[in-house]
Amino acid sequence: MEILSILIPVSLGLGALGLGAFIWALRGRQFEDPKGDAERILSDEWDDRPRPD
């Protein structure tokens, strides 16, 4: 059962990592235009370098 002392923090840590990523995405306004983001990936407009904005 000593393994629990490693596994539980690990599972909580992984979950917290996911939660952190979700909150970061939410703060970064990444849920503003879901349809647009889904379409933008099809355009080759900024494939060579990131869009400067």
Add this chain to the structure above:
Amino acid sequence: MTDLSLPSTSACPACAAAPIAQRVAHAAAPDAIILSLPGVHCAMCITDVERALMARPGVRAARVNLTLKRVTVQAPGLGADDLIPALAAIGYEAHELDPDALSATAADKQGRDLLMRIGIAGFAMMNVMILSVAVWSGADAATRDLFHWISGAIALPTVAFAGQPFFGSAWAALRGGRLGMDVPISLALILATAISLYETTQSGHHAYFDAAVMLCFFLLIGRYLDHRTRAIARSAAAELTALEVPRAHLLCDGGEQVVPIAQLVPGDLIRVRAGGRIPADGEVVEGRSETDRSLLTGETLPMLAEPGTILSAGEVNLSGPLTLRVIAAGKDSSLSRLTALVEAAEAARGRYSSLAERASRAYAPMVHLMAALSLAGWFWATRDLRLSINVAAAVLIITCPCALGLAVPAVVTAASGRLFRRGLLIKDGTALERLSEIDTVVFDKTGTLTMGRPRLAAGDDLPDDLRAVAVSLAAGSSHPLSQAIVAAFPDQQPARIDGIGEYPGQGVSGVWQGRRVSLGRADWLGIIDDDMHRSGSSAWLSIEGQAPRRLDFIDELRPGAADTVHRLRAQGRRVILLSGDRPAAVADVAARLGIGEYHAGIDPIGKAQMVGALGDDGAKVLMVGDGLNDTAALARAHASISPASALDAARVASDVVLTGQDLGAVADALQTARRATARIRENFTISILYNLVAVPVAIAGFATPLLAALAMSASSITVTLNALRLRR
């Protein structure tokens, strides 16, 4: 006319399904220009629009939001008028939106706040569930206590944070002396967490941390769906308002200046170009023209406007430029005077209590009563307070209206998404339920059943040479009747006519083969004519040396109007036509559509009274109208629909806005509403059935956290899946 749902020309299936315009989400910089782009639908459109805008000098940034079908442009020093032609050149229709009218940032913040709480509740739910599964599958003694402690450490802050929307509204309900749905929810959350903490300290067997967190998670999803539906409706309604950036051309010191309507004061001189809407009540001081008053009165015949004529805000100037002296503007104008009438009508309608409200009113006391009874019963039987509270908590958790919280929002979201694709915007949350009860449909004529756009009747009777003359005379004029003549003969070569001159408000005249030819009003040409007894408007074509010919115009029916009326009657609903127009015109439209019951020449108050009288007789009336004269009736009716081309006031008063041209969506709306309400009832039945099975078990004291978790998730998922069936 603003048609927001342009037919998609794309072949890609993702584009064919128009998206639900989502919440407004702009951190709009002060000088940002927002343009509505009804035509964008795929990746190519985004690239095209952004590239075209960026190519213009002075544009710093342009970003398309495909979900909202908008582009936000950062271009200091440029106006929307500079950018719209650039988009028109590559084939995209664009309209300026008033950024101030789109102030939905508060709603947007609330949406993100709810999403954040959902995320945290979801995270906590998954972690607590992993630990709970271990406990359910037989962990005991120290391991079980350890797992309970960890679960508690996760659940306590989660419930405190994610449960805030419920605690807040439960507190507000209690202070108002009411017992809303949120009171049992909050009680269940607090009691479940508290009893589980106590059990954990006593190393008890059962802890309901997972149930408390799961309750939060599912209920927050219901709350979010509800919020999103309302935010979508609000932002779409705001967009319609923002489309009309109200401006007037003010004449001052020999120059012309564009000012917002709000800045006009009585005495100002304003200029109204041909085709423009009159921004404020005023008296004509210069110019002759005709005005279209159909949005105010339903009257289709153009009215003559000459110096001295008093015009009301909302009329459309047809042929020549007019200079007006403002008599009343803004709040005092005749447009705003109807507001009092609308408010009176709304008060008469009374408040509709939704299915969810009625359900929660019956349900909430039951939940508390059952929990209290099981507490008392178990305490009386066993004298064991700890056990009794445990049982009462289990009863509260199981009866907690988790599925009830999802039952309505899930259905409304699915139904309004489906109706949005058909070109209908649901503005009010209870509109679907009210639509489903409709048995009588009252239509306005001008602009609702008809397009309010004339079409030349019996054009084939006109000889070829006269046809050429008529087209040639009409081609230079922007008067709707002239445009109808040109539209009637698309392939006609115009005749050669010299010296064509337009006499605003009267007609057009010129010289053809040495003879004077004129096209215009009967009184201008000296012809005695009585318009009142014919169904449509007419113009006269006069050629020197020949008898003048009358050209008759009929008001074109809106696409799908006949089909809609037919379908409504087939569904057994009573269809009535109420119009402010002349009897002959109304009778003609009624005959063409097969409506037996019609009333002509009704004023706005009369319309509201007739709708009210129908309602008092027990009929559930749906009012469909677009004019200012319909506004009070729209507000008075049980439910109301107005087309997007309607005046702002009419759209505000109605529950549903028709964004497309086709009236067929009205019949669809009634059908979908009926199905949606049936689904809501089914959902209530499902959640009550779950309770009927689970509650006796809980009261008998056999409820375990496992059973609570199973009942809760199973009922929530069933309810959501049932709602999703509507999308098909």
